[in-house]
Amino acid sequence: MPTSTKSETTDVPAPPPTLRRAIARFQKVCTPYFFVAPAALVLLCLLGVPIILVVTYSFVERAITNPDFTFIGVDNYIAVLTDPRFHEALLHTAVFTVGSVVAHLILGLLFAHILNSRYIPSKLRTVLRSLFIVPWLFTIAATAVLWRLILQPNGVLNQLLVALGVPAQGTEWLADLQLAMPTVIAVNIWAGYPLFMISLLAGLQSISPELYEAASIDRAGKIKQFLHVTVPQLWPTIISLALLDAIWTSQQFPLIWLLTGGGPVTATEVVPTYIYKTAFSRYEFAEASAAAVVILLISLILVAFYVHKVNRMNREEF
Amino acid sequence: MMSDIDRRQRTNTATATLTTAHNPSATGSRRRGPLVKRERSDRRKTWMMSIIGVLLLAFPLGPVLWMVSTAFKPNSEVFTSPPQLIADNPTLVAFANILFDPEKLRIFGNSYLVATSTVILTLLLAVHASYAFSRFEFPGKRIVNVCIIATQAVPPITLLIPFLGLIVLAGLFNSYAGLILVYIVFTLPYCTIMLTAYFNGVPKELDESVKVDGGNAFTALWRVIIPVSGPGLVSVGVYAFIIAWNEYLFALSLTNTIDMRLVPIGIDLLMGQHAYQWNEIMAMSILGCLPVILVFGIFQKYVVAGLGAGAVKG
Numbered sequence: 001m002p003t004s005t006k007s008e009t010t011d012v013p014a015p016p017p018t019l020r021r022a023i024a025r026f027q028k029v030c031t032p033y034f035f036v037a038p039a040a041l042v043l044l045c046l047l048g049v050p051i052i053l054v055v056t057y058s059f060v061e062r063a064i065t066n067p068d069f070t071f072i073g074v075d076n077y078i079a080v081l082t083d084p085r086f087h088e089a090l091l092h093t094a095v096f097t098v099g100s101v102v103a104h105l106i107l108g109l110l111f112a113h114i115l116n117s118r119y120i121p122s123k124l125r126t127v128l129r130s131l132f133i134v135p136w137l138f139t140i141a142a143t144a145v146l147w148r149l150i151l152q153p154n155g156v157l158n159q160l161l162v163a164l165g166v167p168a169q170g171t172e173w174l175a176d177l178q179l180a181m182p183t184v185i186a187v188n189i190w191a192g193y194p195l196f197m198i199s200l201l202a203g204l205q206s207i208s209p210e211l212y213e214a215a216s217i218d219r220a221g222k223i224k225q226f227l228h229v230t231v232p233q234l235w236p237t238i239i240s241l242a243l244l245d246a247i248w249t250s251q252q253f254p255l256i257w258l259l260t261g262g263g264p265v266t267a268t269e270v271v272p273t274y275i276y277k278t279a280f281s282r283y284e285f286a287e288a289s290a291a292a293v294v295i296l297l298i299s300l301i302l303v304a305f306y307v308h309k310v311n312r313m314n315r316e317e318f
Numbered sequence: 319m320m321s322d323i324d325r326r327q328r329t330n331t332a333t334a335t336l337t338t339a340h341n342p343s344a345t346g347s348r349r350r351g352p353l354v355k356r357e358r359s360d361r362r363k364t365w366m367m368s369i370i371g372v373l374l375l376a377f378p379l380g381p382v383l384w385m386v387s388t389a390f391k392p393n394s395e396v397f398t399s400p401p402q403l404i405a406d407n408p409t410l411v412a413f414a415n416i417l418f419d420p421e422k423l424r425i426f427g428n429s430y431l432v433a434t435s436t437v438i439l440t441l442l443l444a445v446h447a448s449y450a451f452s453r454f455e456f457p458g459k460r461i462v463n464v465c466i467i468a469t470q471a472v473p474p475i476t477l478l479i480p481f482l483g484l485i486v487l488a489g490l491f492n493s494y495a496g497l498i499l500v501y502i503v504f505t506l507p508y509c510t511i512m513l514t515a516y517f518n519g520v521p522k523e524l525d526e527s528v529k530v531d532g533g534n535a536f537t538a539l540w541r542v543i544i545p546v547s548g549p550g551l552v553s554v555g556v557y558a559f560i561i562a563w564n565e566y567l568f569a570l571s572l573t574n575t576i577d578m579r580l581v582p583i584g585i586d587l588l589m590g591q592h593a594y595q596w597n598e599i600m601a602m603s604i605l606g607c608l609p610v611i612l613v614f615g616i617f618q619k620y621v622v623a624g625l626g627a628g629a630v631k632g
Contacts, residue, residue, distance in 0.1 A: 031535050035450035036462060039443040039506060046481075046503045047469055053480035064483060114374065119360070119367040128371050130618065135378045137610045139564045141582035142603035145589060146385050149396075149596055156384055156401045163400070190381070251473040254566035258586060272475040279479055280571075292476040303471035307464065 051296070057289035064285040076290035086291060088266055089274035092181065096256075096270055097249045099185040100192060101242050107189065108196025108241075115197070116204045129201070136194035144258035147187045148174065174260050180267040184259055188252065196241055203237040204230070236309075243306040247299055271295045389413065389600040396596045412597035416605060424577055425584040426605070429563055432494055432580060433609075436501040436562035437555045440509050443502070444554060448513035449539045453525060469507045474567050477503070485572055492573050497580070500568045505558040512557070516550030517543065553620040560610050581606040 057063035058077065061070040080086050114120070115129050135143070150157050151173040161168035173183040207230065215225045231238075253272035256262065262273040271291065279288035383403070388396055389412050391405040416422045450456070451463065481500060482491075490496035524546070525538035533541065544551070569580040579587065585606055588599045614621060 029456075032450040032454035032456040032459070035446040035454075035535070035539075039447035039510060040462060042443060042502060043466070043469060043506060046499055047472065047477070050477050050480035050484060051472065053483065054476060057479065064479075111374070114367070114371050117367045117371075119363040120371055121364065121368070124368055124371065128375065130615065131375055132378050133614070134382060134611065137560070137614050138607050139582050139585065139603070139610070140566055141585040142385075142607050145585055145599050145603055146381055148589075149388060149600065150381055150384060152397070154397050154399075159399060159401050190378070194378075247471055251475065253475055254582070258566075272473065275475050276478070276567075285479055289479055292473070292479060295473050296476045299471040299473055300468065303468055306471075307467055 054289045054292055054296075057286055058293045060286055062284075062286055063289060065283055076286045077294075079287050080290045080294065085266060085269065086271075086274060089269045089271045092266075092268060093250050093270040093272075095181065096185055096188070096252070096268075097246050099182075100188045100249045101245045103185070103189040104193045104196045104245055105238065105242060107193040108200050111193070111197040112200035112204055115201050129198075132197060133194045135191050138191065140191070140254040141258060143187065143191045144255055147190075148259065151183065175264050177264055177267050180260055180264055184256055184268050187259060188249065188255055191255065192245070192249070195245070199237055199241055200234060203234045207233045239309055240306060243302060243309065247302050247306070250302075251295070251299065385600050385603060388597055389604055391597050393595050393597045412595070412601035413605070415595075415598050416602050421576060422584060422602065425579050425581055428494070428578065429581040429606075430609075432497050432501065433559050433562040435494070435498045436505060437558045439498065439502055440505045440558040441551060441555055443506055444509040444513050445539070445544065445551070447510045448517050449535070449543065451510070451514040452517035452520075453522070453535070466507045466510055469503075474504070478567060478571060481568070482571060492575060492578050494578075496572050497569065498562075500572065501558075501562040501565060504565065505561050509554045509558055512554050513547075513550055516547060516553075520546060549620040552617050556613055556617050556621045559613055563610055 056069075059071055059073065060066075061072045061075075063069075111132055115125055115132070117125075120128070138146075149155060152158075153170040153172050157173070158168045158171055161171075171179070173179050211229045211233070212225060215229050220228060250270075251272060252270070253276065256268055256270055256273055257276070260268045262269040262277065272295070275288050275291045275295070278284050278291060387403050387405075390408045390410070392407055392409050392411065395402070395405045395407065451459065477500075485491050485496045485499075488496075490499070520543055524542045525535070528538040528542050529535075564582065565580075566582045566586075569583050570586075573579055573583070576587075585599065585602050588595065588602055
């Protein structure tokens with residue numbers, strides 16, 4: 001840039017006195033902190049402080065309801081960790097999470113493949129992509145009420161199934177002990193697969209066609225191409241998506257709360273609904289805090305895994 | 319056999335442009351027969367794949383269609399047997415009941431206010447933090463960065479109990495400010511990561527030129543970087559808007575009067591009111607999802623790119 005070099009040579013100031021140099025250096029060192037400070041402060045106050053608080057509550061007798069802090073050690077944790085309802089909630093959370101993530105991945109891959117097909121005209125592909133994303137944009141509350149309508153015993157789903165010859169008259173999808181969990185998972189699958197689809201589609205589009213050509217020259221069929229070209233190429237995306245989705249799904253509250261409220265009985269009780277009920281129905285804030293810390297730790301382990309993976313992949317990339 | 323043809327096609331079409339470009343007449347005459355056949359089979363595949371793609375739309379759109387259909391029915395026709403996609407007496411009464419109810423309108427207004435404020439404040443904070451992450455090396459940068467990534471993992475339910483305490487203590491219970499503060503916590507980490515990735519793609523020479531002209535980093539950011547970062551800011555803004563508009567747990571717990579409720583709670587509350595007016599519930603849901611769908615639809619290009627950047631680069 002000719003102009004910049006010119007002004008540099010003409011404007012070079014005389015060597016500043018030590019004080020000015022010190023100020024300049026101070027400014028230089030501090031500048032980034034000035035920029036980061038507002039965001040860091042907000043996160044510290046609104047995230048750091050609450051986390052410290054919730055950990056504190058978890059070691060206190062009858063937190064919030066009891067005005068003076070009486071530390072009782074790990075009693076709250078013992079109470080939670082020996083509560084069979086908490087074990088059940090953990091198990092349900094695991095089932096809900098694994099079921100959702102696996103199905104999100106499969107559906108996401110399937111739809112991404114279709115959207116990436118060179119046989120579909122590109123205009124149609126754009127339209128399809130936009131429409132396939134729609135469920136993901138729904139407010140969870142809307143998703144929940146919509147499916148409650150569809151899944152009514154006399155609702156449209158049962159009527160369609162009956163028309164297809166399935167004896168589904170009056171099936172109470174959300175009120176049946178056996179069916180409730182699979183149904184909730186199915187709704188979550190419907191609501192969440194587009195994130196996978198979009199990201200995997202981007203991944204597919206970035207795979208070099210030469211790899212497929214090489215594979216087809218080696219007489220590799222469609223399935224072999226998928227297993228030996230597509231999957232390895234998408235693997236980094238798949239891993240990070242699956243971990244992120246696992247983190248988010250294991251924290252899912254509103255969908256389950258609005259569909260079943262954790263019921264029937266405790267058939268769909270997951271850790272977030274368990275914590276919510278412990279806090280706001282039983283007013284056991286200390287126990288709820290202990291459970292909240294447990295789920296925080298589980299999430300942090302998943303995130304540590306995620307950060308580790310992503311860091312390694314980024315390093316390999318360069 | 320099928321795969322055989324398929325494979326040949328792949329290699330052929332891939333190399334077709336090259337060969338024809340070099341020697342069009344030779345390729346044309348030698349390969350006319352197979353070409354015609356291939357074209358026909360290509361057309362058949364186009365039809366087949368297109369039809370499969372359109373049929374699969376039933377999965378995402380079937381339920382949505384039912385939602386729209388129900389919203390235009392009188393409530394007495396919601397459960398008919400056999401189910402009807404278009405009611406005998408289609409009506410706008412459900413939408414009218416929502417749109418002419420000041421209570422509901424206020425709920426929509428609340429959501430717009432909270433979501434827009436969240437977007438503006440998130441952008442203000444994220445722009446500065448991202449600029450520092452993108453342009454400076456400073457002690458502690460890595461730790462702060464890892465912390466920001468880790469914050470995304472904090473389950474909302476973990477924050478609920480202490481947050482409720484803090485908000486009540488600060489006198490912000492049942493106020494817009496309380497909600498906006500929470501939503502910033504949810505949007506800020508990911509937005510910072512996304513914007514940092516975007517700023518990394520903006521040439522560093524741009525800020526250098528400002529500094530040479532005597533401007534400091536702040537001027538560089540506001541006069542040069544922000545004006546050229548439209549797409550990045552848009553994608554971050556849309557993301558923050560969607561998060562704030564759709565949030566449920568805190569909207570439920572940090573407010574307690576109908577005049578302070580947000581849309582997701584408004585939808586939920588309809589379920590509890592007068593014996594299941596399904597048409598009104600669906601109308602409210604449609605109106606409640608529309609802003610997000612519109613915002614996403616308009617800015618889709620930027621948002622999809624931004625999401626990808628954030629999800630993979632972390």
